[in-house]
Amino acid sequence: MMTSLVRRLKGRSPAEIVRLVAHNIAYHAREMTPRARARDRQFQAFDQTWGTDTFAIRELHTLEVDPSVAAHARRYQSSNGADMPVWFAELGVDFGRTVFIDYGCGKGRALLEAARFGFHRVIGVEFAPELAKIALANRDIVQAKGGLVAPIEVVCMDARKYVPPNDVPLLCYFYDPFDDAVMAPVAERLCALTQPVTIIYLEPNCADQFRRRGGWSESRSAGTLVLRNAAALAA
Numbered sequence: 001m002m003t004s005l006v007r008r009l010k011g012r013s014p015a016e017i018v019r020l021v022a023h024n025i026a027y028h029a030r031e032m033t034p035r036a037r038a039r040d041r042q043f044q045a046f047d048q049t050w051g052t053d054t055f056a057i058r059e060l061h062t063l064e065v066d067p068s069v070a071a072h073a074r075r076y077q078s079s080n081g082a083d084m085p086v087w088f089a090e091l092g093v094d095f096g097r098t099v100f101i102d103y104g105c106g107k108g109r110a111l112l113e114a115a116r117f118g119f120h121r122v123i124g125v126e127f128a129p130e131l132a133k134i135a136l137a138n139r140d141i142v143q144a145k146g147g148l149v150a151p152i153e154v155v156c157m158d159a160r161k162y163v164p165p166n167d168v169p170l171l172c173y174f175y176d177p178f179d180d181a182v183m184a185p186v187a188e189r190l191c192a193l194t195q196p197v198t199i200i201y202l203e204p205n206c207a208d209q210f211r212r213r214g215g216w217s218e219s220r221s222a223g224t225l226v227l228r229n230a231a232a233l234a235a
């Protein structure tokens, strides 16, 4: 624990250390609220029901990963898909034709939630081999229990190198997976696509990568940022 603390504080100025400590205190205070605890119970109920491993957070320094990619990555923390029915209904998703892609899928919780809907394909992209392996194991567990309607694939690679399908409507899901250094080339690829592309972006810290390239209409669904290209709007 001490080694990890020293590693995180190394090279930081006193002002940065104060900011980091304040951020951590605020984070832990928020995690103690009744709302946060209720959320955690809901997350854990999923794992208890299915026998999966999706809830536990994984800090990047506990994973064997390429440090040059990890430098731009957020840790693994799952989203719960609670708003998916609202998003998909409001967007009028044509499940049979659409491919759902979770950029930075981690242990695959969002994939498992999305695959309860009849997507054409559900794809997770994850750079940490251990997390990708857990996502596949989770997929197998839920599939064996009949909990999936759509097929799930997991590709283990840096999202910068992932080439999405270019011949089907895409629903791309981002839960604050990485910083601008990764989002810039990812946005570049998505901007070049001509088929309908919709982006659902939780904690959209790099949304400017899409805004500055243009061509996206912006809205909110259940409070979450949604971006749609011209083909998605016309569909």
Ligand SMILES: C[S@@+](CC[C@H](N)C(=O)[O-])C[C@H]1O[C@@H](n2cnc3c(N)ncnc32)[C@H](O)[C@@H]1O
Residues within 6 Å of the ligand: 069, 072, 073, 074, 075, 076, 077, 078, 079, 080, 102, 103, 104, 105, 106, 107, 108, 109, 110, 125, 126, 127, 128, 131, 157, 158, 159, 160, 174, 175, 176, 177, 178, 182
């Ligand atoms: C906040 S978690 C989101 C997990 C998942 N999307 C969900 O909603 O449950 C961010 C994930 O993005 C992954 N990630 C970060 N940088 C990446 C990159 N360059 N390529 C692929 N995955 C990345 C992390 O390893 C982590 O699992």
